[in-house]
Each structure stands twice: as C-alpha cells, then as structure tokens.
Amino acid sequence: MTAKIISGSEISADIRSELKARVTRLKAQGKTPFLGVVLVGEDPGSLSYVRSKEKGCEEIGMRETTIRLPADAPESRVIQEVDRLNKDKEVDGILVQTPLPKHVDTEKVLYFISPEKDVDGFHPVNMGKLLRGQSCFIPCTPHGIQEMLMRTGNDPSGKHVVICGRSNLVGKPLAALLVQKTAGANAVVTVVHTGTAHIQYFSRQADIVVAAMGSPLFIKADMIKEGAVVIDVGMNRIEDKSREKGYRFVGDVDFEKVKEKASAITPVPGGVGLMTVTMLLQNTIEAAEKTAGIRQ
Ligand code: GUN
Secondary structure, eight states: OOOEEOOHHHHHHHHHHHHHHHHHHHHHTTOOOEEEEEEESOOHHHHHHHHHHHHHHHHTTOEEEEEEEOTTOOHHHHHHHHHHHHHOTTOOEEEEOSSOOTTSOHHHHHHHSOGGGBTTOOSHHHHHHHHHTOSOOOOHHHHHHHHHHHTTTOOOTTOEEEEEOOOTTTHHHHHHHHTSSSTTOOOEEEEEOTTOSOHHHHHTTOSEEEEOSOOTTOBOGGGSOTTOEEEEOOOEEEEOTTSTTSEEEEOSBOHHHHTTTOSEEOOSSSSHHHHHHHHHHHHHHHHHHHHTTSOO
C-alpha cells in the first residue's frame, strides 16, 4: 500500500479561505482581528514560526504586532508586555512564543495571559476547560491535527489513536481533545513516552499514530500496522551536506519507508506545521467575533 499524502498546505488553504470570509464580515462591522505576539531572543525555530504567523495574518487581512525582546530581557519585562497586551482593547489574541530563555519561568508567564485572549490555549484555565470538555481555545497543533483527520475522512471516533510524546504543547492536549465524547473525537487514546519500555508494542496496534516526540525519523515502518494513518508533528533540523544550507528538516517519522505501509501520512514540511498557524488565525478570529458580539 502506498499512502495518500495528507497535505497541510491544501487543507490550510481551504480553511484560510473560510477564515478570510469571516475577517471580511468582522471588518464590515468595524472590527479587524488583531494578534499580539511576544518573542524573546532569536531562537531560529521561533523566528521562522513567528514569520509564518505574520505572513498568515497578512494573507487573510488580520492585524498583527510582534513585540521583540532581547534574550536577556528579565522575566518582569516579559510579563509587563503581556499585561500591556491584556489591557489593550484592540488586541484580540496574545501569543508568547516558546521556548522562552531559561531564566524566564514559562508557566508563570503563561499564567499572566488573559484566558479570553489566550489563543494558544496554554493558560491553565483553558487547559482545564479542554480536559473537562468545556468550550475553550483549543491548542493550535492538536486542533490542526483533528482538522486534518476530519477533512480527509479519517474520523478518530472509535479508533485507537497512539500519541507518541507527552508535551504540554501537543501530546497532553491532543489526548484531552481526542478522548472527549464529541464530534471529531471519541477515540481510544494511548499516550506513550520516554518512560514506555516497548513503544512499538502500542504503536503497532494503532489505527492512527501521532508522532510528537521530537526525535528525528523515530517511527519506522515495522512500528506501525498496515493501513495505519500517520501524523508527523516532528520538525527536526538534521545535517545534509548535499543541500546548499548544509541541513534539511525531517519529521519524527521515517517518511519514505512508512508511506509504503500507511494508508495516509502527513509530510514534513508541508504537513502539521502549516495547520498550527492556521488554527492560531482561527482562534484569533473567534476571539474577535466574541468581542464583536457575533459569537458567545
Ligand atoms: N513553540 C512551538 N510551537 C508553539 C506554539 O504553538 N505556540 C507557542 N506559543 N510557542 C510554540
């Protein structure tokens, strides 16, 4: 079996055209959705991620501002900027790009973001609501994965989803999302991680495998069952002397081999990464619709 490629670019383009229409409707009411980003330092991954958020906002007609702080900015300064965005009535969504430098307590900074503007869905109030099945901002990567599954006819309901990785960014919120008794979820969820002795024992039973452990090419063909759906969240920079830059990006899945056994698979790049940004735009529009009184 050769897998169908689940294209994050195509699905993103579809969603973004739907979002554009919502932005137009908001603008007609005098409201332009506005995202405020706080970026501390110059981590190359963060810089490229923030650039794609800026581009995404521009593409669909949203406002965006990035507050750039030096890597040695004190924690109090980061919190001060978050607070300024909290109080700014024009700003609908706030995102603090992670990872933050080591001297800054990420949990403390996230706690300061107003939950009504927390479009990343990382604030404990939103995380708690997600777990309890209440309406909230859903973290962007898990939400993007759910959309990719649903829009390609791979409804996770009743399926065994094995999530590899237990990060606060992906693994844990994705498990909380897919286990709910709701449309687009209702899955049997297993989370495996660095404390799991035989990951392949679990991954081979999965109807859907989500690789989110940040380990290049970790998932091999013999770790999945024939016909499984494979979602690759990894974005790892590896040395490649044949490339002009001397490196290339690969996922957590051995794509070339796994695609011969899976029924559907996401590529890297061009897969989940784009969806994360698209869902961020969606969450910011939702926040703006609430402010404009269009949405509860
Ligand atoms: N770093 C990597 N992914 C993300 C994300 O979705 N949000 C934030 N704030 N930081 C990230």
